[in-house]
Amino acid sequence: MGFSSLEFWALLPLWTVVVGALALLFLEVSLKEEGRRAAPVLTGTFLIASLASTFHLLSARGMPGPLFHGTVVVDLFSLTMEGICLLSALLTCVFSSWYLKQEKAVTGEYYALLLLAVAGMFTLVLAAEFLTFFVGLELMSLAGYVLAGYFRVKERSTEAALKYFMLGVFASAFLLYGIAVLYGVSGTTHFPDLRHFLEKENTSSVFVEMGVALLLVGLGFKVALVPFHGWAPDVYDGAAAPVSAFLSTGVKAAAFGAFARLFAEAFGLPGTWSGAFAVLAVLTMTLGNLGALVQTNVKRLLAYSSVAHAGYLMVGLAAASSAPADEVERAVAFYLLAYTLVTAGAFGWVAWAAGKGELKTQVEDYRGLGLRQPWMGLMMAVFMFSLAGMTPTAGFFGKYYLFKLAVDHGLVGLAIIAVLNSFVSAYYYLRVVVFLFMKPAEEARPTPLQSTWPMGLTFFLCALGALAAGFLKFPF
């Protein structure tokens, strides 16, 4: 079973990261010290190469479409999602290179795992068939579990990994059940065939509903929708900050992208599901925001905020019953891009500000930091403003597109609940900025935090991206 050159070129971003992961493992074994030192640079190179090939495919006219007998589909949406995953991985790579050095835990396999997770994400967002979908999801998740528990000497890190693993496996079981049931009813695992079957049957049997519900639960766990979100705060808090950046952006974005594609394209989302989505959206937004309101630990705050953001994304999906699929996917993709830029940036910033051993993650610890180190403070302020959805940041545009989708398709009530949630969220995001700029430091002369230029530049690019993204022209 050979494959054509088109199939080779269309999946070049995927081959690049797979080769990168293998090369890193090989170097780790054969070169030891030198290999370790070169690992971050090498990872970055592979990621950038992969990003370049993704851009090349995006800018090419006409999309390859379904490949490998319809198991994967390379189109605008999957390529965009690939780009977002790569962005998240790149940011994580920069933050980690510095963080691992500080914690004296430099190893090559960390980066190999990172690249493997990216390979899993690619497979997931490219999948047009359930088995490929599941393989991608598992590859991504397995690498994620290990990364979450990477600092195994730390108790909290181990706890985080265990929790993540247990609930992750649980969710996978749900997913598999759902896939099995749907296969049993329809006799196919291909998304287009499944859609065809569902449209032809027209009467939704109880098994179809059961299968879709099981899939919804499984994916709900993966993207941390309320009531399946219990693991998120502990995991994002316990894992090292750069890893949290990766888990809360790249992993979540890939899972959400697959989620959107599955429900907008494969199931065509009949009306009844729209109601369930709306309920999930309201629950997720509201409880996520209420949870974040009472947090004093910035990592936990960001974790709850990431739950709330999944809720906003669900608002867009709830509108999918009457909106065209590509419109929904566009809005979701833009939102994920904006969210990835600033959430990864914010976690990275915490990794910087928390100091050695991540001891300072309380919001109280950042009193007056913005006045002492204005540029770094300003970057975090931009991230917070964007998360709060204030103009002119990308966060505002993202919310705008999602809520517009809801209003355009008759869900005005849902949009009102969403903006009220956005209002509540402004309080806790602004509180971080208040501590940074408006509360005097307790010590007379705190030692300034060291920063390296690649890290500062990365924050700057994230903030600049967050300010400019709304005005740029995107292919999607």
Added chain:
Amino acid sequence: MILSILIGLPIVGAVLVGFFPQEKVTKTLSLLVSLTVFIFSLTLYSGFDLSDAGFQFKEQMDLVSRFGIHYSVGIDGISLWLVLLTTFMTPLVVLGSFGAIVENTRGFYASVLLMEASIIGTLVSTDLFLFYLFWELMLIPAFFLIGVWGGPNRAKATVKFVLFTMLGSLLMLVALLYVTHEVKSFDYVKILEHFFPEDVQFWCFLAFSLAFLIKVPLFPFHGWLPDAYTEAPASGTVLLSAVLVKLGAYGLLRFCIPLFPNASKDFAPWIMVLAVAGVVHGALMASIQTDFKRLAAYSSLSHMGLIVLGIFTFSLTGLQGGVLQMIGHGVYMAGLFLLIGMLYERRQSHEMEAFGGIAKLVPALSAAFLWMIVAAAGLPGFAGFPGEILILTSSYKSAPVLALLAISGFVLSAWYLFNFYGKVFLGPIKKKENQKLADLSLRECLTLLPLAVAVLWIGLNPNFFLRPMEKSLQLNVIEKLKPPPVMTDFAAQQRRIQEAVEQEKRGR
């Protein structure tokens, strides 16, 4: 081009200021930028076509083409004066804060310039999305201005201010999404031509007006105001009271009334009652304050109520009075708050008790105070008078009881303002610490002089300000409020009914 320069120059200035840690460079640069913007803005007046009621100096460019969002700007007679007020005020604010702001200066001046850009942007946007973009952008510099350089309770005050304003604007966002979805365009002029059904008007008016009334703020949405005004640094208070809150009234004039005329008419009595309640409430609260910055804050609140009262009379005199009062209020309030800031710089206090009889020690300062107080109290010949008279006469015609109540608010206003003046400046010198008070410096004189001249100019020559706005108010506000022409052609009406009946028959 000129409007883009007015928006772009302060933004560029703000970014540049951020790169210069030296205090002197920061100050000079921001003063230079704001003065240049003011000089550029003067060409708006000289090039303004009085006979054109529509938008002038128009510019249009794609912003987010996929959604049909444009960068489109223009000004008409309503926004002309507010833009000029903003560009006039910013250099004075910059100059006025040279002494008071000693820490983190570059952040301060960058915020002031960013604020100027976003206010001008809000005033000149003729695309609803762009308007919202600038409207919300304003919050960020204001948040920092109050929160970083303010008084002891600044953090609480600034969060309160931002959250109050955000609640209104987020609900407005939903209404805005709905409106633009109905019309399938973001273009203000196109939306203006669209007629919305009654229930849509009702809800959209509520959402839009909530955002604007919080900003004004109208009683009882004024919860943020006393704290924000008191805690903000003097220059921040000047920007808030002189310019920022005017945008609330501007929003009512520009969006609420023309887009939802029927709902406006339904709600007008309620809003007028609230406006007068605000006038009286503000005046009563002001007269019991011992902290004179708070006194000025409540007095500002009271006078803003009058502006809303004038706008909701829906008569040309009332509307003109409202806009004129916006300018007048902007100028004398800026003067008062700047002077209060100068006094604070000398004695670190806002309490009336801390002063007394200082007119002998600082004659120039007290004369300047008197000048602004006379204007605020609405004495003829000064900035407060013409606007007030126009508003009160027109509201007397439509709602005499409300007008009389509003007048009582004004009597009180004169009383508490002069009472404050007497306590602080007249009589024997009470405190020894005050012996060493310095009089106005040259820089402070330069800051106050333009305001003092403007106060007199508005008072003596109101027609100069009224003329450009007349046509735009007539076309954009009053015409929209007129009921749609009644069909007088009886035969045509008959024919139409006949046709409808036949069509229904055929349908069956």
